[in-house]
Amino acid sequence: METLLDPGEPYFRVDLGTHLPMPIYFSLVGLHMVAHYKLLAMPNLSRAFMQWATSLIVVSLVLLPLWRGVNPEHPLVDMGVSFGCVFSAIRVALLTAAACRQSASEQRAAIKRALHKKLDDYPSASAQMAAAPAKTGLAISSLGDYIRAMYLDEPAPAAHLSSQQIERSNGRSVASAVDSVQAQLIHLANGYDQWLKSIGWHTLPFWIRYPLSPLAYLLMLQLPLALVVRNVDFLTLYSVDRTAAAYFYGMSAAGAFLRWTLVIVALVFAFYLGMLMWYAIVFDLVQWAVGAPARRDLFRRPWLTSSPRDLWGRRWNLPVQTSLAEAVYQPCCRLLDAAAQRAYALAAGGRQAGLPRPLRRANRFVAGFGVFCLSALIHEYTLSVAFGRSDLDHLRFFCFHGLLTIGYTLLETAACAILPSALMPNASLPFVVGWLLTWICMALSAQWFFMPYIRGGLVDNFVYYAFL
Structure with missing residues:
Protein backbone atom coordinates (compact mmCIF):
# COMPACT_ATOMS: atom_id res chain seq x y z
CA MET A 1 0.00 0.00 0.00
CA GLU A 154 44.93 21.23 -2.48
CA PRO A 155 45.72 18.72 -5.25
CA ALA A 156 48.17 19.94 -7.87
CA PRO A 157 46.45 20.50 -11.24
CA ALA A 158 47.84 18.86 -14.35
CA ALA A 159 49.99 21.38 -16.17
CA HIS A 160 48.82 20.49 -19.67
CA LEU A 161 45.18 20.91 -18.61
CA SER A 162 45.40 23.87 -16.25
CA SER A 163 47.16 25.92 -18.89
CA GLN A 164 44.42 25.29 -21.44
CA GLN A 165 41.33 27.43 -21.80
CA ILE A 166 38.28 26.74 -23.90
CA GLU A 167 38.59 29.18 -26.76
CA ARG A 168 35.56 30.86 -28.21
CA SER A 169 34.72 30.30 -31.83
CA ASN A 170 35.80 33.79 -32.87
CA GLY A 171 39.21 33.53 -31.24
CA ARG A 172 38.50 35.43 -28.03
CA SER A 173 39.53 33.72 -24.80
CA VAL A 174 38.04 33.99 -21.34
CA ALA A 175 39.53 36.98 -19.56
CA SER A 176 40.25 37.23 -15.88
CA ALA A 177 38.21 40.43 -15.54
CA VAL A 178 34.77 40.27 -14.00
CA ASP A 179 31.43 41.85 -14.78
CA SER A 180 30.75 45.24 -13.16
CA VAL A 181 27.84 43.86 -11.13
CA GLN A 182 29.93 40.91 -10.00
CA ALA A 183 32.78 43.28 -9.17
CA GLN A 184 30.53 45.21 -6.78
CA LEU A 185 29.46 42.00 -5.05
CA ILE A 186 33.07 40.87 -4.77
CA HIS A 187 33.91 44.26 -3.27
CA LEU A 188 31.24 43.74 -0.61
CA ALA A 189 32.55 40.25 0.16
CA ASN A 190 36.10 41.57 0.42
CA GLY A 191 34.82 44.25 2.78
CA TYR A 192 33.50 41.49 5.03
CA ASP A 193 36.92 39.81 4.95
CA GLN A 194 38.58 43.11 5.85
CA TRP A 195 36.14 43.55 8.75
CA LEU A 196 37.06 40.11 10.09
CA LYS A 197 40.72 41.06 9.87
CA SER A 198 40.12 44.41 11.59
CA ILE A 199 38.47 42.79 14.61
CA GLY A 200 41.35 40.31 14.88
CA TRP A 201 39.30 37.19 14.17
CA HIS A 202 42.19 35.26 12.65
CA THR A 203 44.47 36.09 15.58
CA LEU A 204 42.12 34.63 18.19
CA PRO A 205 43.23 31.40 19.88
CA PHE A 206 41.87 28.18 18.42
CA TRP A 207 39.85 27.33 21.53
CA ILE A 208 37.88 30.57 21.02
CA ARG A 209 37.42 30.42 17.25
CA TYR A 210 36.53 26.73 17.13
CA PRO A 211 33.18 26.95 18.98
CA LEU A 212 32.31 30.38 17.56
CA SER A 213 32.56 29.39 13.87
CA PRO A 214 29.87 26.66 13.87
CA LEU A 215 27.76 28.77 16.24
CA ALA A 216 27.84 31.66 13.75
CA TYR A 217 26.75 29.32 10.94
CA LEU A 218 24.00 27.91 13.16
CA LEU A 219 22.66 31.41 13.84
CA MET A 220 22.73 32.31 10.12
CA LEU A 221 20.97 29.01 9.46
CA GLN A 222 17.93 30.04 11.49
CA LEU A 223 16.34 32.38 8.94
CA PRO A 224 16.02 29.92 6.01
CA LEU A 225 15.39 27.09 8.46
CA ALA A 226 12.42 28.88 10.00
CA LEU A 227 10.76 29.09 6.58
CA VAL A 228 11.48 25.42 5.87
CA VAL A 229 10.20 24.16 9.24
CA ARG A 230 6.96 26.10 8.89
CA ASN A 231 6.33 24.55 5.48
CA VAL A 232 7.44 20.95 6.01
CA ASP A 233 3.92 19.57 5.62
CA PHE A 234 3.33 21.59 2.45
CA LEU A 235 6.74 20.55 1.11
CA THR A 236 5.99 16.88 1.71
CA LEU A 237 2.50 16.98 0.20
CA TYR A 238 3.60 19.02 -2.83
CA SER A 239 6.45 16.57 -3.46
CA VAL A 240 3.92 13.75 -3.80
CA ASP A 241 0.85 15.40 -5.36
CA ARG A 242 0.95 19.02 -6.54
CA THR A 243 -2.77 19.21 -7.27
CA ALA A 244 -3.68 17.88 -3.83
CA ALA A 245 -1.29 20.34 -2.16
CA ALA A 246 -2.81 23.32 -3.98
CA TYR A 247 -6.36 22.15 -3.16
CA PHE A 248 -5.61 21.36 0.51
CA TYR A 249 -3.98 24.75 1.16
CA GLY A 250 -6.57 26.68 -0.89
CA MET A 251 -4.08 27.98 -3.44
CA SER A 252 -3.92 28.18 -7.18
CA ALA A 253 -1.47 25.99 -9.06
CA ALA A 254 0.75 29.01 -9.73
CA GLY A 255 0.61 30.10 -6.09
CA ALA A 256 1.50 26.62 -4.87
CA PHE A 257 4.41 26.49 -7.30
CA LEU A 258 5.73 29.87 -6.12
CA ARG A 259 5.44 28.78 -2.49
CA TRP A 260 7.23 25.53 -3.30
CA THR A 261 10.01 27.43 -5.11
CA LEU A 262 10.48 29.82 -2.19
CA VAL A 263 10.71 26.96 0.32
CA ILE A 264 13.13 25.05 -1.92
CA VAL A 265 15.40 28.11 -2.22
CA ALA A 266 15.34 28.41 1.58
CA LEU A 267 16.17 24.71 1.79
CA VAL A 268 19.14 25.20 -0.55
CA PHE A 269 20.55 27.94 1.70
CA ALA A 270 19.83 25.89 4.82
CA PHE A 271 21.67 22.96 3.23
CA TYR A 272 24.59 25.23 2.31
CA LEU A 273 24.93 26.76 5.78
CA GLY A 274 24.47 23.37 7.44
CA MET A 275 27.34 21.92 5.42
CA LEU A 276 29.52 24.87 6.39
CA MET A 277 28.64 24.32 10.05
CA TRP A 278 29.53 20.61 10.06
CA TYR A 279 32.62 21.22 7.93
CA ALA A 280 33.84 23.76 10.50
CA ILE A 281 33.16 21.33 13.35
CA VAL A 282 35.07 18.45 11.77
CA PHE A 283 37.85 19.93 9.67
CA ASP A 284 38.81 22.84 11.93
CA LEU A 285 39.44 20.24 14.61
CA VAL A 286 41.44 18.08 12.17
CA GLN A 287 43.42 21.14 11.09
CA TRP A 288 44.31 21.95 14.69
CA ALA A 289 45.14 18.32 15.53
CA VAL A 290 47.67 17.92 12.70
CA GLY A 291 49.09 21.43 13.00
CA ALA A 292 48.08 22.54 9.51
CA PRO A 293 48.28 26.32 8.94
CA ALA A 294 45.01 26.38 7.00
CA ARG A 295 42.44 24.14 5.41
CA ARG A 296 40.99 24.37 1.96
CA ASP A 297 37.63 26.06 1.57
CA LEU A 298 34.54 23.91 1.22
CA PHE A 299 32.80 26.56 -0.89
CA ARG A 300 34.03 29.66 -2.64
CA ARG A 301 31.09 32.04 -2.37
CA PRO A 302 28.64 30.15 -4.60
CA TRP A 303 26.21 33.06 -4.45
CA LEU A 304 28.71 34.93 -6.70
CA THR A 305 28.52 32.33 -9.46
CA SER A 306 28.31 33.64 -13.00
CA SER A 307 27.38 30.41 -14.81
CA PRO A 308 26.71 26.71 -14.19
CA ARG A 309 30.32 25.97 -15.13
CA ASP A 310 31.52 28.54 -12.60
CA LEU A 311 29.30 27.06 -9.87
CA TRP A 312 30.23 23.41 -10.28
CA GLY A 313 33.84 23.87 -11.40
CA ARG A 314 35.11 26.65 -9.13
CA ARG A 315 32.77 27.30 -6.22
CA TRP A 316 30.76 24.28 -4.97
CA ASN A 317 32.19 21.56 -2.70
CA LEU A 318 35.77 22.22 -3.73
CA PRO A 319 37.46 19.23 -2.01
CA VAL A 320 35.20 16.80 -3.88
CA GLN A 321 35.35 18.79 -7.11
CA THR A 322 39.15 18.93 -7.19
CA SER A 323 39.44 15.25 -6.29
CA LEU A 324 37.00 14.16 -9.01
CA ALA A 325 38.78 16.42 -11.49
CA GLU A 326 42.07 14.71 -10.68
CA ALA A 327 40.57 11.21 -10.59
CA VAL A 328 38.14 11.38 -13.52
CA TYR A 329 38.27 14.56 -15.60
CA GLN A 330 41.99 14.79 -16.27
CA PRO A 331 42.51 11.06 -17.06
CA CYS A 332 39.45 11.09 -19.35
CA CYS A 333 40.77 14.13 -21.19
CA ARG A 334 44.15 12.47 -21.68
CA LEU A 335 42.61 9.18 -22.86
CA LEU A 336 40.15 10.85 -25.23
CA ASP A 337 42.80 13.16 -26.67
CA ALA A 338 45.23 10.26 -27.13
CA ALA A 339 42.57 8.10 -28.82
CA ALA A 340 41.56 10.93 -31.13
CA GLN A 341 45.21 11.69 -31.88
CA ARG A 342 45.85 8.06 -32.87
CA ALA A 343 42.73 8.04 -35.05
CA TYR A 344 43.83 11.22 -36.84
CA ALA A 345 47.36 9.86 -37.28
CA LEU A 346 46.00 6.68 -38.87
CA ALA A 347 43.72 8.70 -41.13
CA ALA A 348 46.67 10.89 -42.14
CA GLY A 349 48.84 7.91 -43.04
CA GLY A 350 50.95 7.98 -39.89
CA ARG A 351 51.64 11.72 -39.93
CA GLN A 352 51.14 13.52 -36.63
CA ALA A 353 48.40 16.12 -36.83
CA GLY A 354 46.97 18.45 -34.21
CA LEU A 355 43.45 17.84 -32.98
CA PRO A 356 40.81 20.24 -34.24
CA ARG A 357 39.53 22.65 -31.61
CA PRO A 358 35.91 21.36 -31.72
CA LEU A 359 37.10 17.82 -31.05
CA ARG A 360 39.22 18.91 -28.09
CA ARG A 361 36.25 20.75 -26.64
CA ALA A 362 33.99 17.75 -27.24
CA ASN A 363 36.45 15.55 -25.34
CA ARG A 364 36.32 17.94 -22.40
CA PHE A 365 32.53 17.98 -22.48
CA VAL A 366 32.47 14.18 -22.34
CA ALA A 367 34.99 14.11 -19.49
CA GLY A 368 33.08 16.78 -17.58
CA PHE A 369 29.79 14.94 -17.98
CA GLY A 370 31.52 11.81 -16.70
CA VAL A 371 32.37 13.72 -13.49
CA PHE A 372 28.69 14.61 -13.05
CA CYS A 373 27.68 10.99 -13.60
CA LEU A 374 30.19 9.68 -11.05
CA SER A 375 29.06 12.29 -8.54
CA ALA A 376 25.47 11.18 -9.11
CA LEU A 377 26.37 7.53 -8.48
CA ILE A 378 28.20 8.46 -5.26
CA HIS A 379 25.17 10.40 -4.02
CA GLU A 380 22.82 7.56 -4.95
CA TYR A 381 25.01 5.13 -3.04
CA THR A 382 25.10 7.27 0.10
CA LEU A 383 21.33 7.78 -0.06
CA SER A 384 20.82 4.04 -0.40
CA VAL A 385 22.98 3.44 2.66
CA ALA A 386 21.24 6.13 4.72
CA PHE A 387 17.63 5.38 3.74
CA GLY A 388 17.85 1.82 2.44
CA ARG A 389 16.43 2.75 -0.96
CA SER A 390 17.01 4.86 -4.05
CA ASP A 391 14.73 6.25 -6.74
CA LEU A 392 17.53 7.71 -8.91
CA ASP A 393 16.46 11.30 -8.16
CA HIS A 394 20.06 12.45 -7.71
CA LEU A 395 21.01 10.81 -11.00
CA ARG A 396 18.40 12.99 -12.70
CA PHE A 397 19.64 16.08 -10.85
CA PHE A 398 23.32 15.71 -11.70
CA CYS A 399 22.75 14.60 -15.29
CA PHE A 400 20.50 17.63 -15.77
CA HIS A 401 23.16 19.99 -14.45
CA GLY A 402 25.86 18.29 -16.49
CA LEU A 403 23.85 18.87 -19.65
CA LEU A 404 23.02 22.40 -18.48
CA THR A 405 26.72 23.18 -18.04
CA ILE A 406 27.52 21.91 -21.53
CA GLY A 407 24.55 23.73 -23.05
CA TYR A 408 25.41 27.02 -21.35
CA THR A 409 29.01 26.80 -22.55
CA LEU A 410 27.84 26.19 -26.12
CA LEU A 411 25.41 29.10 -25.79
CA GLU A 412 28.22 31.39 -24.66
CA THR A 413 30.36 30.23 -27.56
CA ALA A 414 27.60 30.93 -30.08
CA ALA A 415 26.77 34.30 -28.50
CA CYS A 416 30.44 35.29 -28.45
CA ALA A 417 30.68 34.59 -32.17
CA ILE A 418 27.62 36.72 -32.94
CA LEU A 419 27.48 39.54 -30.39
CA PRO A 420 29.98 42.42 -30.36
CA SER A 421 32.67 42.70 -27.73
CA ALA A 422 30.83 45.60 -26.08
CA LEU A 423 28.05 43.20 -25.03
CA MET A 424 30.45 40.40 -24.07
CA PRO A 425 33.66 42.12 -22.94
CA ASN A 426 34.89 39.06 -21.04
CA ALA A 427 33.90 36.57 -23.75
CA SER A 428 31.00 35.48 -21.54
CA LEU A 429 27.39 36.41 -20.99
CA PRO A 430 26.68 39.21 -18.49
CA PHE A 431 26.83 38.21 -14.84
CA VAL A 432 23.15 38.95 -14.22
CA VAL A 433 22.09 36.64 -17.07
CA GLY A 434 24.30 33.77 -15.93
CA TRP A 435 23.39 34.24 -12.26
CA LEU A 436 19.65 34.25 -12.93
CA LEU A 437 19.78 31.26 -15.28
CA THR A 438 21.93 29.23 -12.88
CA TRP A 439 19.76 29.77 -9.82
CA ILE A 440 16.46 29.46 -11.67
CA CYS A 441 17.59 26.08 -12.99
CA MET A 442 18.80 25.19 -9.49
CA ALA A 443 15.41 26.05 -7.98
CA LEU A 444 13.51 24.11 -10.65
CA SER A 445 15.70 21.01 -10.39
CA ALA A 446 16.18 21.07 -6.61
CA GLN A 447 13.10 18.87 -6.18
CA TRP A 448 15.17 15.95 -7.55
CA PHE A 449 17.97 16.67 -5.07
CA PHE A 450 15.78 17.09 -1.99
CA MET A 451 13.12 14.49 -2.81
CA PRO A 452 15.02 11.61 -1.12
CA TYR A 453 15.53 13.71 2.01
CA ILE A 454 11.86 14.67 2.12
CA ARG A 455 10.77 11.08 1.51
CA GLY A 456 13.20 9.78 4.14
CA GLY A 457 11.99 12.24 6.76
CA LEU A 458 15.33 14.04 7.00
CA VAL A 459 13.76 17.45 6.41
CA ASP A 460 11.42 16.78 9.33
CA ASN A 461 14.48 16.47 11.58
CA PHE A 462 15.47 20.06 10.78
CA VAL A 463 13.04 21.17 13.49
CA TYR A 464 15.65 20.13 16.08
CA TYR A 465 18.07 22.74 14.70
CA ALA A 466 15.51 25.56 14.56
CA PHE A 467 15.38 28.18 17.30
CA LEU A 468 12.64 30.33 15.74
Missing part, protein backbone atom coordinates in the same frame (compact mmCIF):
# COMPACT_ATOMS: atom_id res chain seq x y z
CA GLU A 2 1.40 3.39 -0.98
CA THR A 3 1.85 6.05 1.69
CA LEU A 4 2.66 9.73 1.63
CA LEU A 5 6.37 9.35 2.32
CA ASP A 6 6.68 6.08 0.41
CA PRO A 7 4.91 6.77 -2.90
CA GLY A 8 6.03 3.60 -4.63
CA GLU A 9 8.51 0.79 -4.96
CA PRO A 10 12.09 2.11 -5.25
CA TYR A 11 14.41 1.22 -8.09
CA PHE A 12 16.62 -0.73 -5.71
CA ARG A 13 17.14 -1.31 -1.99
CA VAL A 14 20.36 -1.61 -0.02
CA ASP A 15 20.12 -3.18 3.43
CA LEU A 16 22.25 -6.08 4.66
CA GLY A 17 20.29 -6.27 7.89
CA THR A 18 23.34 -5.33 9.96
CA HIS A 19 23.62 -2.41 12.39
CA LEU A 20 27.27 -1.90 13.22
CA PRO A 21 27.73 0.30 16.33
CA MET A 22 29.06 3.76 15.53
CA PRO A 23 32.29 3.50 17.63
CA ILE A 24 33.24 0.27 15.83
CA TYR A 25 32.31 1.89 12.52
CA PHE A 26 34.61 4.88 13.08
CA SER A 27 37.36 2.60 14.37
CA LEU A 28 37.25 0.56 11.16
CA VAL A 29 37.45 3.74 9.07
CA GLY A 30 40.48 4.82 11.10
CA LEU A 31 42.14 1.43 10.64
CA HIS A 32 41.81 1.80 6.87
CA MET A 33 43.55 5.18 7.03
CA VAL A 34 46.36 3.87 9.24
CA ALA A 35 46.85 0.86 6.94
CA HIS A 36 47.18 3.14 3.91
CA TYR A 37 49.57 5.44 5.77
CA LYS A 38 51.77 2.49 6.69
CA LEU A 39 51.63 1.34 3.07
CA LEU A 40 52.88 4.70 1.80
CA ALA A 41 55.54 4.89 4.51
CA MET A 42 57.12 1.53 3.62
CA PRO A 43 60.43 2.05 1.80
CA ASN A 44 61.38 0.15 -1.34
CA LEU A 45 57.86 -1.20 -1.84
CA SER A 46 57.06 -2.33 -5.36
CA ARG A 47 54.48 -0.28 -7.20
CA ALA A 48 52.55 -3.41 -8.18
CA PHE A 49 52.08 -4.46 -4.56
CA MET A 50 51.20 -0.89 -3.53
CA GLN A 51 48.53 -0.67 -6.22
CA TRP A 52 47.13 -4.09 -5.31
CA ALA A 53 46.96 -3.27 -1.59
CA THR A 54 45.43 0.13 -2.32
CA SER A 55 42.73 -1.53 -4.42
CA LEU A 56 41.76 -3.68 -1.44
CA ILE A 57 41.62 -0.62 0.84
CA VAL A 58 39.53 1.35 -1.67
CA VAL A 59 37.00 -1.46 -2.18
CA SER A 60 36.78 -2.07 1.55
CA LEU A 61 36.19 1.63 2.25
CA VAL A 62 33.43 1.83 -0.35
CA LEU A 63 31.67 -1.27 1.00
CA LEU A 64 32.15 -0.43 4.67
CA PRO A 65 28.98 1.72 4.98
CA LEU A 66 26.86 -1.29 4.02
CA TRP A 67 27.86 -2.98 7.29
CA ARG A 68 26.72 0.05 9.24
CA GLY A 69 23.19 -0.49 7.99
CA VAL A 70 20.22 1.88 8.11
CA ASN A 71 19.66 3.67 11.41
CA PRO A 72 16.41 5.67 11.13
CA GLU A 73 17.42 7.81 14.10
CA HIS A 74 20.64 9.06 12.51
CA PRO A 75 20.19 9.17 8.71
CA LEU A 76 22.18 12.39 8.36
CA VAL A 77 25.14 10.92 10.27
CA ASP A 78 25.01 7.68 8.28
CA MET A 79 24.83 9.55 5.00
CA GLY A 80 27.68 11.88 5.95
CA VAL A 81 29.97 9.08 7.08
CA SER A 82 29.19 6.94 4.03
CA PHE A 83 29.96 9.89 1.76
CA GLY A 84 33.17 10.40 3.75
CA CYS A 85 34.12 6.76 3.16
CA VAL A 86 33.67 7.11 -0.61
CA PHE A 87 35.54 10.43 -0.66
CA SER A 88 38.35 8.88 1.41
CA ALA A 89 38.52 5.97 -1.05
CA ILE A 90 39.00 8.43 -3.92
CA ARG A 91 41.69 10.30 -2.01
CA VAL A 92 43.43 7.01 -1.11
CA ALA A 93 43.59 6.08 -4.79
CA LEU A 94 44.91 9.54 -5.73
CA LEU A 95 47.59 9.49 -3.04
CA THR A 96 48.76 6.05 -4.15
CA ALA A 97 48.88 7.23 -7.77
CA ALA A 98 50.94 10.25 -6.68
CA ALA A 99 53.28 7.99 -4.69
CA CYS A 100 53.73 5.70 -7.70
CA ARG A 101 54.48 8.68 -9.93
CA GLN A 102 56.99 9.94 -7.39
CA SER A 103 58.64 6.51 -7.21
CA ALA A 104 58.93 6.38 -11.00
CA SER A 105 60.31 9.92 -11.03
CA GLU A 106 62.91 9.02 -8.41
CA GLN A 107 63.95 6.00 -10.46
CA ARG A 108 64.36 8.18 -13.55
CA ALA A 109 66.36 10.68 -11.48
CA ALA A 110 68.64 7.86 -10.28
CA ILE A 111 69.22 6.79 -13.88
CA LYS A 112 70.00 10.38 -14.83
CA ARG A 113 72.49 10.66 -11.98
CA ALA A 114 74.16 7.45 -13.14
CA LEU A 115 74.35 8.82 -16.67
CA HIS A 116 75.56 12.15 -15.35
CA LYS A 117 78.70 10.49 -14.03
CA LYS A 118 79.48 9.29 -17.56
CA LEU A 119 79.09 12.76 -19.07
CA ASP A 120 82.11 14.38 -17.46
CA ASP A 121 83.74 14.64 -20.87
CA TYR A 122 80.71 16.55 -22.20
CA PRO A 123 80.39 19.70 -20.07
CA SER A 124 77.43 21.17 -21.96
CA ALA A 125 75.29 18.07 -21.58
CA SER A 126 76.37 17.68 -17.96
CA ALA A 127 75.50 21.28 -17.14
CA GLN A 128 72.13 20.99 -18.88
CA MET A 129 71.23 17.89 -16.88
CA ALA A 130 72.43 19.43 -13.62
CA ALA A 131 70.34 22.55 -14.26
CA ALA A 132 67.13 20.55 -14.64
CA PRO A 133 64.69 21.47 -11.83
CA ALA A 134 64.13 18.84 -9.18
CA LYS A 135 60.59 17.54 -8.93
CA THR A 136 58.94 17.55 -5.56
CA GLY A 137 56.26 15.08 -4.62
CA LEU A 138 54.67 13.60 -1.52
CA ALA A 139 56.44 14.21 1.76
CA ILE A 140 54.69 11.90 4.23
CA SER A 141 56.84 11.23 7.28
CA SER A 142 54.13 11.13 9.95
CA LEU A 143 50.45 10.43 10.37
CA GLY A 144 49.84 14.18 10.53
CA ASP A 145 51.46 14.62 7.11
CA TYR A 146 49.24 11.85 5.79
CA ILE A 147 46.05 13.47 7.10
CA ARG A 148 47.09 16.83 5.65
CA ALA A 149 47.70 15.23 2.26
CA MET A 150 44.39 13.35 2.46
CA TYR A 151 42.00 16.08 3.53
CA LEU A 152 43.63 19.51 3.85
CA ASP A 153 46.01 20.05 0.93
